[in-house]
Amino acid sequence: MKKFTTLVTIIVSLSTSAASASELISLKDYLKQELSSSPKMAKEVFKVEGADKGKLAKLAPSAQDTSFTFYYGKSATGGIEKACTVVPQEGKEGLITVGVCYDVNGVVTAVTILTSEEERGKKITEQSFLKQFKGKKVTDAFQLNTDVDGISGATWSSKAVAEALRKTSFAFKTYVGGKK
Numbered sequence: 001m002k003k004f005t006t007l008v009t010i011i012v013s014l015s016t017s018a019a020s021a022s023e024l025i026s027l028k029d030y031l032k033q034e035l036s037s038s039p040k041m042a043k044e045v046f047k048v049e050g051a052d053k054g055k056l057a058k059l060a061p062s063a064q065d066t067s068f069t070f071y072y073g074k075s076a077t078g079g080i081e082k083a084c085t086v087v088p089q090e091g092k093e094g095l096i097t098v099g100v101c102y103d104v105n106g107v108v109t110a111v112t113i114l115t116s117e118e119e120r121g122k123k124i125t126e127q128s129f130l131k132q133f134k135g136k137k138v139t140d141a142f143q144l145n146t147d148v149d150g151i152s153g154a155t156w157s158s159k160a161v162a163e164a165l166r167k168t169s170f171a172f173k174t175y176v177g178g179k180k
Contacts, residue, residue: 023115024125027086030114031071034101038073038081045069046175055174060167062090068171080104083176089164091118092156098164102172106138111165121157129158138169138177 025033035041047067048056056063065087073082084101094117101110111133113125123129129151136142142165144150150158 022117025112025114027114030086030099030112031084034084034099034110034112035071035073035082039076040074040078042072042074043069044072044175046171052174056167056170059170060163062163063167064088065167065171068168068175070171070176080176080179082109083172084110085168085171086114087164087167089160089167091116091121091124091160093118093120096124096157096160096164098161098168100133100165100168102138102168102176106169106172106177108133108136108138108165110134111161113161118154118157121151121154121160123151123154124157124161129161133165136165138173140169142166142169 031041045067046069048065056065068085068087071084072080073084075081082101082103084099086097086099089096089098095115096113096118097115099110099112099114100108103109111130113130116122116125118124132149136147141147142162144155144159144162148158148162
C-alpha cells in the first residue's frame with residue numbers, strides 16, 4: 001500500500017508541475033499551422049558560440065540560449081520560404097515559450113505563445129498584443145515603449161516577449177539570413 005501511495009504522490013506531483021505551464025499549442029501543431037503550406041520542411045540547429053554569445057547577451061540580457069533550432073518551410077525546389085524558431089523566455093511568473101516565423105527577407109510573419117506560466121500577464125497570448133510584431137524586420141529594436149506597445153499590468157510579460165523577438169531576430173540574422 002505504501003508503494004502505491006508513493007506512486008500516486010509522484011504522479012500527482014508531476015501532473016501538478018506540468019499543469020503549471022499552460023500549453024496553448026504543441027510544437028507539432030504550431031509547426032503544422034505555420035509551415036503546412038510549404039511542399040517541403042527541414043530543421044537546422046545552430047550553436048551559439050564565441051563572439052555570438054556576447055552579441056546575444058547585449059541584445060537580450062537574460063538570454064541563456066546555447067542554440068537555436070530553425071524549422072524551414074521550403075519550396076518544391078528546396079528554397080526557403082519561411083523560417084520558424086521557438087525560444088524559452090523567462091517572464092515574471094515563470095517560463096514563456098515563444099514561436100516566431102520570418103520570411104526569407106527577415107520580416108516577422110507570425111508570433112505565437114506556445115506555453116506560458118504568466119497569470120497576470122496572460123494577455124500576451126492574445127492576438128491584440130501579438131499582431132503588432134507582424135511585419136517588423138529583424139533589424140527593428142523590439143524595445144518596449146519604443147517600437148513595442150506593452151500591456152498595462154503586464155509590463156514584465158510584455159518585456160519578455162520583446163526580448164524573445166530580439167533573440168530570434170539575432171539568430172535569424174546571424175544564422176539564417178542570406179540562405180535562400
